[in-house]
Amino acid sequence: MLLLWDILGTFVFCVSGAIAGRQNQMDWFGMFVVALVTGTGGGMLRSLLIGDLPPAFLKDPIYFIVAGVATVVAVVGANAWSRMRRAVSVMDALGLGLFVVTGIRVAQAHDLPGWAALALGVISATFGGLLRDVIRNEVPLVLRKEIYATACIVGGLALLGLDALGMPEESALIATTGIVVIIRLLAIRYAIHQSEA
Amino acid sequence: MLLLWDILGTFVFCVSGAIAGRQNQMDWFGMFVVALVTGTGGGMLRSLLIGDLPPAFLKDPIYFIVAGVATVVAVVGANAWSRMRRAVSVMDALGLGLFVVTGIRVAQAHDLPGWAALALGVISATFGGLLRDVIRNEVPLVLRKEIYATACIVGGLALLGLDALGMPEESALIATTGIVVIIRLLAIRYAIHQSEA
């Protein structure tokens, strides 16, 4: 289930990266690289920080394939995306939720204490998007939108809380991811902090 | 004593990061992240480079607490800061001096030769500020002000020299930090290279 979460999260972030690259008039290859960096950047930094090397994207070619598919999706669906701002926001929120969960679980598997696992979860969820923005020469979204990272923190705390309550794994993962998505989408809907992804 | 140096250095860099984030109209969370990145970025890269994982900020929550306090200090003292340019410059110079020393000592503890320890000391002292500027989408200060990094190099050389002379540890640390601070402040005072932090 964690693997599914990881692949799904990678895919939605890759699509967001590819769309962002497209907005910067990048060509196919540039879009692919930004997709890959956005989708795997969080996991890569996490691997570096806990010494779990090489990182996943060098262990399994699936990440390159996902980034490639995401690039195609971004190009083919270009017209559709511009009409579907909401879909992009939902996917981005979903990616945050999925990666907070996987980040925390991986950190726990490496025996990090709860507060450090929470920090790694938030880093995993937000670092890919931060790299995406730095490479594109913009001040990162995550630093400008309070509710962006706050949603991750609340979701991560919820996961640790559900663990303490003995919630079964599947339910805990789904509930946590849902909490992050809902907080993030509510923040966008009610335009909290400039909002709008 | 090294721990005190590390915490003090982290604090002054966190404050500089939080103030910088504020100038970019970031909200509380963004300021906190920039503070954390500025204060712990140098030590994080050092840990990655020598394979001393996970880095300190994931081993001890004190760094998050320091970054939080620094953010509060930056917000509460906002009016004061704008009147106290000199205080900010002094703190920044102090951070450089403190981190050069801790960086070199950590590198030596990992059996790196003197020249590599000096390089790691300079990296430790300057990388946090470099990240702060890259994230905020500016050409890093350290690359534009010669005396910025030169002060670190001279201080680092002094530390290695004092070691060779058999200077007691406490005196060597204080002398080295003082040298960096004085060089940096003299550079600002006499406006060497555009100067002004």
Added chain:
Amino acid sequence: MLLLWDILGTFVFCVSGAIAGRQNQMDWFGMFVVALVTGTGGGMLRSLLIGDLPPAFLKDPIYFIVAGVATVVAVVGANAWSRMRRAVSVMDALGLGLFVVTGIRVAQAHDLPGWAALALGVISATFGGLLRDVIRNEVPLVLRKEIYATACIVGGLALLGLDALGMPEESALIATTGIVVIIRLLAIRYAIHQSEA
């Protein structure tokens, strides 16, 4: 022979970094740092990703010396460089070819499968230039010029192919580097994708 490749590649990228720093009105020290980052960034990330620590530039002072020489070359030859755009392009193309080869060989020596070795080769060849551009606050060249990274990928594939054919090591290295240089220079010459380094 790999060591020679590595040093040559480091030198040409260091020169490109120093010239780039000069264009941003950096002083000597800033130019030196950008030179060092451009020349060693690719190898550093590769070392971090495969856990081969500390990275080469902290094991052998030759990289600092090369970056220093490159800075001097960039400053002394400043007038010459502005008249020799072609020379800079050739050096940059050469650096790509040299680093793809060394990156792949190092990855293979760490038992990575072929596709991951190819990915690491491309990362080794392009990451230094990406850092150079991010630090200078520009959207990275590698993301804007398709043929830039494509040349690396084709060259890397050629190296793996030549290995499979049992080509002797020296011939394989020279042939691969030549392929990358030729593709890149043809791309510039025929102005494929805006081209012009």
